[in-house]
Amino acid sequence: MINILDLVRENIKSLKPYSSARDEYKDATSNNMIFLDANENPFENGVNRYPDPQQNNVKDLLSSIRKVDKKNILLGNGSDEVLDLIFRAFCEPKEDNIITLPPTYGMYTVLANVNAIENRRVLLNDAFQPKVDQILEATDNNSKVLFLCSPNNPTGNSFSTDKVEELLLKFKGLVVIDEAYIDFSEHKSWLERLSEFPNLVITQTLSKAYGLAGIRLGVCYASKEIIQVLNNIKPPYNVNELTQQRAIVRLEKMDEIKNEVAQLISERKRLKKELECCVSYIEKVYPSDGNFLLLKVDDATKRYNQLIEYGVVIRNRTTQPLCENCLRISVGICEENQSLIRALKSIQ
Numbered sequence: 302m303i304n305i306l307d308l309v310r311e312n313i314k315s316l317k318p319y320s321s322a323r324d325e326y327k328d329a330t331s332n333n334m335i336f337l338d339a340n341e342n343p344f345e346n347g348v349n350r351y352p353d354p355q356q357n358n359v360k361d362l363l364s365s366i367r368k369v370d371k372k373n374i375l376l377g378n379g380s381d382e383v384l385d386l387i388f389r390a391f392c393e394p395k396e397d398n399i400i401t402l403p404p405t406y407g408m409y410t411v412l413a414n415v416n417a418i419e420n421r422r423v424l425l426n427d428a429f430q431p432k433v434d435q436i437l438e439a440t441d442n443n444s445k446v447l448f449l450c451s452p453n454n455p456t457g458n459s460f461s462t463d464k465v466e467e468l469l470l471k472f473k474g475l476v477v478i479d480e481a482y483i484d485f486s487e488h489k490s491w492l493e494r495l496s497e498f499p500n501l502v503i504t505q506t507l508s509k510a511y512g513l514a515g516i517r518l519g520v521c522y523a524s525k526e527i528i529q530v531l532n533n534i535k536p537p538y539n540v541n542e543l544t545q546q547r548a549i550v551r552l553e554k555m556d557e558i559k560n561e562v563a564q565l566i567s568e569r570k571r572l573k574k575e576l577e578c579c580v581s582y583i584e585k586v587y588p589s590d591g592n593f594l595l596l597k598v599d600d601a602t603k604r605y606n607q608l609i610e611y612g613v614v615i616r617n618r619t620t621q622p623l624c625e626n627c628l629r630i631s632v633g634i635c636e637e638n639q640s641l642i643r644a645l646k647s648i649q
């Protein structure tokens with residue numbers, strides 16, 4: 302069994318977190334109290350008070366939606382902040398290393414560089430699945446975090462349950478499963494199995510399926526021990542008041558979100574069929590569990606530039622390992638996908 306606290310950086314273990322005024326006395330909205338504790342401007346305008354540092358109302362909603370205890374939830378300014386907190390809590394600069402599995406989300410490498418952490422890259426196999434033996438061989442006692450992005454960006458596939466489970470059992474550091482696209486997938490979230498694996502960390506986001514990329518809200522689910530460590534180092538007011546308010550409004554309308562997700566999945570399926578059948582220079586459309594498709598074409602850079610001429614911006618992934626001549630296309634609304642298809646057909 303892994304003792305999670307053994308993985309935490311020494312300086313973080315002994316850290317005393319900053320205690321804010323709102324930590325000490327929470328409810329600044331209470332009308333029969335006078336709040337003279339935080340040097341705020343007392344003239345009410347809706348946002349003159351500091352926000353709840355523990356985002357209790359947002360967490361209550363997420364807790365009931367995802368069926369997970371509040372003690373297992375941490376919120377951040379996008380999942381990017383959550384990932385950065387994981388680095389800062391667990392990875393000693395110039396000493397520790399992380400494992401990533403390219404082609405994948407670019408932010409893990411950026412954060413490794415920012416935090417002066419070695420990034421050990423073990424490419425996915427030809428089916429875009431993790432090479433479990435090679436990953437385990439690449440690790441040593443300083444390997445603190447393994448990043449698994451599933452469904453993976455930009456390949457679109459989910460990692461096999463058996464492989465992920467083997468890695469969770471055999472890797473001696475944290476296994477972060479980035480589930481940014483989980484709501485578009487038929488596979489179950491690893492959240493259901495959180496209590497089985499003390500080293501499991503799951504990140505999700507309100508930026509994709511939930512339609513709130515602009516408010517920056519990322520979610521981390523993990524054991525209460527891990528959440529406590531991350532809580533101790535996060536900036537006290539990392540999720541602002543407007544973000545918390547907008548998230549609550551949206552999370553109270555889960556039926557709307559589910560409806561949009563269902564439409565996007567159906568558009569994704571339609572788009573895939575159309576691209577497979579009717580555009581000659583598209584060699585392959587990869588299966589996708591996300592709200593995007595990865596395609597292999599004859600000349601990705603040429604096709605990318607041609608689409609720009611038609612006013613359609615997609616993502617050229619040709620420089621990524623295993624993604625030679627690949628383009629990544631986000632699924633839009635029906636009319637946008639129609640315009641995309643028309644443009645793709647015109648540029649023979």
Ligand SMILES: *Cc1c(COP(=O)(O)O)cnc(C)c1O
Nearest residue numbers: 379380381406454481506508519
């Ligand atoms: C889009 C995306 C995110 C979301 O990041 P936010 O900072 O929450 O917007 C996280 N991980 C992956 C793999 C993504 O593609």
